[in-house]
Amino acid sequence: RSRSSPSPSPTCTSDFPGPASGGRMASAARASRGASASHEKASPPSPPALQASLGPMPALLYGELKPDQVPRVDCSDPQAPELMRALRLSGTPAILVNVEGWAEFAEDWVEPEAGNQSSPERPLRLAKILEDIGDEEVPLVRQDYDVTRPVRHVTTVREFVDKAWSVGDSTWYMHQWQFPLSERGIKTLCHRCKPLPVVGQDLTRHWLDKCRGDTPFQYLFFGHAGTCTKLHRDTGGLDITMASITGAKECILVHRDDSPCLYRGNVEPKRPDLDRYPLFAFARVWRHVLVPGEVLYLPEGTYHECHNLSPCLSYSRFHLDELNLTGFLRSCNDGDAPEVSHEEILWNAAHDLIRQVDAVIDQEQCNPASSEQPPDSLDGTLQSLVALRHAMHSFKDMRGPLSVATDARTSGAATTCAATNDAWAADSWKLLVKDIDLCLEEITEAIAPARL
Ligand SMILES: O=C(O)CCC(=O)C(=O)O
Numbered sequence: 001r002s003r004s005s006p007s008p009s010p011t012c013t014s015d016f017p018g019p020a021s022g023g024r025m026a027s028a029a030r031a032s033r034g035a036s037a038s039h040e041k042a043s044p045p046s047p048p049a050l051q052a053s054l055g056p057m058p059a060l061l062y063g064e065l066k067p068d069q070v071p072r073v074d075c076s077d078p079q080a081p082e083l084m085r086a087l088r089l090s091g092t093p094a095i096l097v098n099v100e101g102w103a104e105f106a107e108d109w110v111e112p113e114a115g116n117q118s119s120p121e122r123p124l125r126l127a128k129i130l131e132d133i134g135d136e137e138v139p140l141v142r143q144d145y146d147v148t149r150p151v152r153h154v155t156t157v158r159e160f161v162d163k164a165w166s167v168g169d170s171t172w173y174m175h176q177w178q179f180p181l182s183e184r185g186i187k188t189l190c191h192r193c194k195p196l197p198v199v200g201q202d203l204t205r206h207w208l209d210k211c212r213g214d215t216p217f218q219y220l221f222f223g224h225a226g227t228c229t230k231l232h233r234d235t236g237g238l239d240i241t242m243a244s245i246t247g248a249k250e251c252i253l254v255h256r257d258d259s260p261c262l263y264r265g266n267v268e269p270k271r272p273d274l275d276r277y278p279l280f281a282f283a284r285v286w287r288h289v290l291v292p293g294e295v296l297y298l299p300e301g302t303y304h305e306c307h308n309l310s311p312c313l314s315y316s317r318f319h320l321d322e323l324n325l326t327g328f329l330r331s332c333n334d335g336d337a338p339e340v341s342h343e344e345i346l347w348n349a350a351h352d353l354i355r356q357v358d359a360v361i362d363q364e365q366c367n368p369a370s371s372e373q374p375p376d377s378l379d380g381t382l383q384s385l386v387a388l389r390h391a392m393h394s395f396k397d398m399r400g401p402l403s404v405a406t407d408a409r410t411s412g413a414a415t416t417c418a419a420t421n422d423a424w425a426a427d428s429w430k431l432l433v434k435d436i437d438l439c440l441e442e443i444t445e446a447i448a449p450a451r452l
Pocket residue numbers: 219221228229234240242249304306307314316317
C-alpha cells in the first residue's frame with residue numbers, strides 16, 4: 001500500500017514560538033481584582049438618556065448579579081461523554097470530577113494527605129519540585145500587570161521559590177510556563193497525564209517530534225494568594241483544562257458569545273459598573289473556586305479570569321478533538337494565534353492516525369483470525385480521522401482567504417509544512433484527503449464493518 005501525500009512535516013523537530021507576551025494574552029481584556037461581592041442578574045437597565053435624567057441607578061434596582069454555578073460532570077458516569085458533548089457544543093464550562101491520572105508528574109510534589117483531612121492547601125515538597133525543574137527558566141509577571149504591557153521577567157524556578165514563594169511574596173506570579181518547550185520539562189513532566197475519558201483523542205499530541213504523543217500546550221502557574229490573571233480568552237481555537245495541584249483558584253467565566261456584554265473588556269466582572277456597562281447584566285457568567293481533585297474544562301473561546309485565593313500551583317493544558325475543530329479552523333482562518341501552527345497540527349495528526357490504522361490493517365492481514373477483536377483504541381482513531389477528513393475539505397476550500405494568515409504563521413520559528421506554495425499546498429491537502437479515504441476503505445475491508 002502506498003500513500004500519495006507528502007510525509008509529515010519535517011519541522012516537527014524544530015522549535016516553536018513560546019507564549020510570547022503578546023501570545024496567549026494578546027486578546028486579554030482589562031479587569032481588576034476586587035472584592036468578591038457577587039451580584040444577582042435582574043431586570044434590564046434603562047436606556048442611557050433616561051438613565052442620565054434619572055441619575056445613577058441605585059444598586060438595589062439591579063438587585064444582585066449572581067454568577068451561575070459551573071455544571072459538574074462525574075467522569076465515572078457512563079453518561080459523562082454525552083453530557084460533555086452537549087456542554088461543549090453549547091459553550092458551557094464544566095467541572096470534571098473523578099478524573100484518573102491527571103497531572104501524574106505532580107504526584108510527588110505534594111505531601112500525601114493526612115487521614116481524612118482534605119484541604120485545598122496541600123503542602124508542597126519543594127525539594128522534589130526543585131530536583132525536577134529547579135534550573136528551568138520560567139516567565140514571571142507582576143501581580144498588578146497591565147495587559148497591554150505586562151511586565152515580564154525570566155528567572156529559574158529555584159530563584160522564584162527562594163525569593164518569592166518561600167517568603168510569601170505575591171508580587172510575582174510564575175505565569176504560564178510552557179514546559180514542553182524545554183528538554184528537561186519534556187523529560188520530567190511530559191507523557192505523565194492520562195487522557196480525559198470524556199472527550200475525544202487530543203489531536204495536538206502529534207504536532208512536535210520532541211514531545212510526540214503528548215501536547216506541547218501544557219503550562220504551569222505558581223503564585224501566592226492575590227496573584228491573578230485578568231479577564232481574557234486564549235486564541236487558537238483550543239479548549240482549555242485547568243487543575244490545581246495545591247491551592248484554591250477562583251475562576252470567573254463568561255460565555256464565548258457574550259463579547260458585546262464585555263465592552264471590549266472594560267467591565268470588571270466581579271464589580272461591574274452597570275450604569276456604564278448595562279449589557280453586562282445579560283452576560284452568561286459562571287464562578288467556581290477550583291481545588292485539587294477537580295479539572296475545569298473551558299470550551300474554546302470562553303473568557304476567563306483567575307484569582308489565586310491561597311498559595312497555588314496549577315496546571316493548564318489545551319485540547320483539540322473533533323468537537324472543537326470548527327473553532328480551530330476559524331482561528332486558522334483568522335490568523336489570530338501565530339504560535340499555533342494549525343496546518344501542521346492537522347497534517348501531522350492525519351499522518352499519525354493513518355499510520356496507526358495501517359498498523360492494524362497489516363496485523364489483520366498477517367493474522368486474519370484476530371479480525372474479530374480490533375483494538376478498542378481504534379474507535380477513537382477512526383472517529384478522529386473521519387473528523388479530520390471533513391476538516392481538510394473545508395480547509396482546502398478555505399485556501400484563498402488563508403494565504404494572509406499563512407504569512408503570519410510562517411514568521412514564527414516553526415515553518416509550515418504545506419503552506420509555502422498555495423497551489424502545491426492545495427494539491428497536497430487533496431492527496432492527504434485521498435489517503436484518509438483509502439485508509440478508511442482498507443480498514444472497512446479488513447475488520448468487521450459494524451465497528452465503523
Ligand atoms: O491560572 C491562571 O492564573 C490563568 C490560567 C489561564 O488563563 C489559562 O490556563 O488559560
